[in-house]
Amino acid sequence: MKKTTIWRLCAVLLAFGLLGAACGSDDGDSSATTAAPAPAATEAPADPEPEPEEEMAEDVTLRVLVHQNPPMVEFMEAFNESFEASHPHITIDLSVVEAGDLSIATQTRLSAGDIDVVGIFGFSNAAQAYMSGAVPPNWQTLIEAGLLMDITGQPFVDNYDEATIADAGSFNGKVYSINLGRVSYSGMFVNKDLLAANGLDVPTTWGELVTACEVVKAAGNECMTVGGADGWPVFVGAYGLLGAMYPDQEALVEGLWTGDITWDNDQSVEMFRRMQIYTSDMLEEGVTGLSHDAGPPRYAAGDVAFMPTGVWQAPALESAEPDFDWTYVPFPGSDNAEDNQYLFGKYDQGWAIAADTPHPEAALAYLEAFSAPDNYQAFANAVGFIPTQPTAVLDTHLGREVAPFLANYRVGFEQYWVAPAGAGQWANGSQAAAWFSPFNEWTDHVALASQAQADLQAGLDAN
Amino acid sequence: MPAPPPLINSSESTGRMKIVTRDYLFARGWKSAAPILLLLPGFGLYLLIAVGPSLATAVYSFTDATGIRGIAINWLGFENYDEFLFRGAASRDNIAALRRTLIFCFFVTTIQFCLGLLLAVLLNTRLRGRTIFRTIFFMPVILGVAIQGLIWKLFLLPGGGPVAEMFSWIGWSSEFLGGQPRQAFAWVIVVQIWANVGITMVIFLAGMQTIPESLYEAARIDGASGWQLFRNVTWPLLTPAVNTNFLLNIVGSLQAWQLFLVLIGYRPGTQVLGYLVFAEGFGQTSGSVSSAFRQGYAAAASIALFMLVLIIALAANAFVSRREKKYLS
Numbered sequence: 001m002k003k004t005t006i007w008r009l010c011a012v013l014l015a016f017g018l019l020g021a022a023c024g025s026d027d028g029d030s031s032a033t034t035a036a037p038a039p040a041a042t043e044a045p046a047d048p049e050p051e052p053e054e055e056m057a058e059d060v061t062l063r064v065l066v067h068q069n070p071p072m073v074e075f076m077e078a079f080n081e082s083f084e085a086s087h088p089h090i091t092i093d094l095s096v097v098e099a100g101d102l103s104i105a106t107q108t109r110l111s112a113g114d115i116d117v118v119g120i121f122g123f124s125n126a127a128q129a130y131m132s133g134a135v136p137p138n139w140q141t142l143i144e145a146g147l148l149m150d151i152t153g154q155p156f157v158d159n160y161d162e163a164t165i166a167d168a169g170s171f172n173g174k175v176y177s178i179n180l181g182r183v184s185y186s187g188m189f190v191n192k193d194l195l196a197a198n199g200l201d202v203p204t205t206w207g208e209l210v211t212a213c214e215v216v217k218a219a220g221n222e223c224m225t226v227g228g229a230d231g232w233p234v235f236v237g238a239y240g241l242l243g244a245m246y247p248d249q250e251a252l253v254e255g256l257w258t259g260d261i262t263w264d265n266d267q268s269v270e271m272f273r274r275m276q277i278y279t280s281d282m283l284e285e286g287v288t289g290l291s292h293d294a295g296p297p298r299y300a301a302g303d304v305a306f307m308p309t310g311v312w313q314a315p316a317l318e319s320a321e322p323d324f325d326w327t328y329v330p331f332p333g334s335d336n337a338e339d340n341q342y343l344f345g346k347y348d349q350g351w352a353i354a355a356d357t358p359h360p361e362a363a364l365a366y367l368e369a370f371s372a373p374d375n376y377q378a379f380a381n382a383v384g385f386i387p388t389q390p391t392a393v394l395d396t397h398l399g400r401e402v403a404p405f406l407a408n409y410r411v412g413f414e415q416y417w418v419a420p421a422g423a424g425q426w427a428n429g430s431q432a433a434a435w436f437s438p439f440n441e442w443t444d445h446v447a448l449a450s451q452a453q454a455d456l457q458a459g460l461d462a463n
Numbered sequence: 464m465p466a467p468p469p470l471i472n473s474s475e476s477t478g479r480m481k482i483v484t485r486d487y488l489f490a491r492g493w494k495s496a497a498p499i500l501l502l503l504p505g506f507g508l509y510l511l512i513a514v515g516p517s518l519a520t521a522v523y524s525f526t527d528a529t530g531i532r533g534i535a536i537n538w539l540g541f542e543n544y545d546e547f548l549f550r551g552a553a554s555r556d557n558i559a560a561l562r563r564t565l566i567f568c569f570f571v572t573t574i575q576f577c578l579g580l581l582l583a584v585l586l587n588t589r590l591r592g593r594t595i596f597r598t599i600f601f602m603p604v605i606l607g608v609a610i611q612g613l614i615w616k617l618f619l620l621p622g623g624g625p626v627a628e629m630f631s632w633i634g635w636s637s638e639f640l641g642g643q644p645r646q647a648f649a650w651v652i653v654v655q656i657w658a659n660v661g662i663t664m665v666i667f668l669a670g671m672q673t674i675p676e677s678l679y680e681a682a683r684i685d686g687a688s689g690w691q692l693f694r695n696v697t698w699p700l701l702t703p704a705v706n707t708n709f710l711l712n713i714v715g716s717l718q719a720w721q722l723f724l725v726l727i728g729y730r731p732g733t734q735v736l737g738y739l740v741f742a743e744g745f746g747q748t749s750g751s752v753s754s755a756f757r758q759g760y761a762a763a764a765s766i767a768l769f770m771l772v773l774i775i776a777l778a779a780n781a782f783v784s785r786r787e788k789k790y791l792s
Binding site: 100102103104107108110111121135136137138141142144145146147228229230231285286287288289290419420421422423424425426427428434435437438439440441454455458459461462 | 529530531532533534546550551552553554555556616619620621622623624638639640641642643644645728729730731732745746747749753754755756757
């Protein structure tokens, strides 16, 4: 072997070494080296006012993560443009991921220090004292890991109502998120024209709903549609039925854990029976192939009487057919109209800031601008959320339709439920609507109720 | 008759050519380290990218790791394995997922292997337009899983999709991916085969093109029929390609899960073990809200999957080795 060969070999190895070093030295945005030091984990900047010259004058790219929701993303793009115009040194880098992938993207990007502002759903599913062996929810783990900034005392937090901040954005007395709106998922859209054409009123009891479905189907129309291809819209569509049977959903979760309530008691079996009717008889054929996003255009065609789903579908429905005459009412799951007056739902999108963001000032400025009452009002109008700022009103078609029920708004089962470790796949009976044919194999509601309780009990017994 | 050319390690030379001697590449002394030095970067990358994470997964499987930076990781011993295999009704679902994985592997391996071989035989003839057909059959391989899934979601729309339309001609109807778990599962098998049969076909084709034409000519002179040509010439000499495809199909189908995610999502009665690992590790088990990230538990599940793949792959390897000896030794 000649000396030149040895040298070439060494040069190749050196090149590999340099390549490795170059790959490993990326510490993100170059501006990070000149930015103010990040605040300690879970703490707000000691003083948001100082050092405007150094920090705020630097060109900053603020990385923002949200989940896919067409009206919201459209609003965000417009808001970002306006924010960049008023803050010329800040550029917004907006990432949009599917709602189901938000928690994965949030966790990985927070852990990698690759995000500044994250969209985060309202805090829910906290492990309660009676939940033996329950694993804490993801948002709690993120806070305990010091990955979310403590924004307690920031002026913009006061723009939101206290209950929202306490229920959906706080942990151990500190605020980590501002929540931007509540949504209801337990109601249904009602096609007023179709009901009127068939001489029907908006149903207020289960019996009236069954009758209305029979009448519209006899007239050659469809009773209900829902985005069944995505799975979850099927059981979310039946959350109103669950709410009508068990109006105190927090108590329902506790009862299931303590054994005071079971999925196979008489009341639950009746609920399972009605869920089967909803799935097998009320939903139109072919919904197994209809995606959630395709639901509103299908419904706006006008030949379907009801679409049980969340209020977040209202903008898409209006966009699909502006002249379509609809209202939104609680799903009448009970024979007693008094039980059918509640809207159940959840705190939806919120904002949180990464604790180790290299641009805390810019991130806080972003949230402050977003929380300005005018901007927030425009956001609420765009996405159809029930506002969480007391000065805002839902001045839309949806807002007017749900106004009579807002006094009866309650957080739903989905936000309280935590499955015991070791519970089987049928343990969450609130999803039973999606387990009946044609979506799954069950055709006997009594057998399914019994299986749901057995799967739950197996988990309870294992802890 | 001229003498055969000397071996490469010979130090002699002929009048026709200068022979490259062994000590050019593998010299004595410290120079002999050259091959090792050349291998080092690749070996280092292999350790870093393949062996390291595998060992880390094995270690994580004994902990309550969440994958979230800043959270303490606690040693649990065999608790994750105990929960995965024996605890409550969830263990029943895990075993069912394991059984489903084996069923998936059996059908995908069998059908993909046979279909790939059939296509290769057909496209190894002087068929007109065979290059176009080879391209068409191979094309799904280069598509990403998300694209493959989206294409088939459109094909399989229950209301008016192309497949539903064809079914209606013969009086059939199906809910396809959104319907009964068994139906949905069967359709994922179909898509998995469609997505990967191209690579099976190409490996067979490559194997067939190494078989000397003279063997076929000799067999034809002896009066061999088409089936006899395949049975006695093609099949034995295709042994390396057969073995490669057999192992690749088994391992690939045991590890498959992405198509389940894209086509079905997390639905009771449809998960395979690979999807279970993903769902547990990234909080996707609730069906709607995000559940906790249980990456230690998911690591235990992935070790169970690894053991399954290892046992089946070792058995398959022993089988194909025997077969190789039988035909090629």
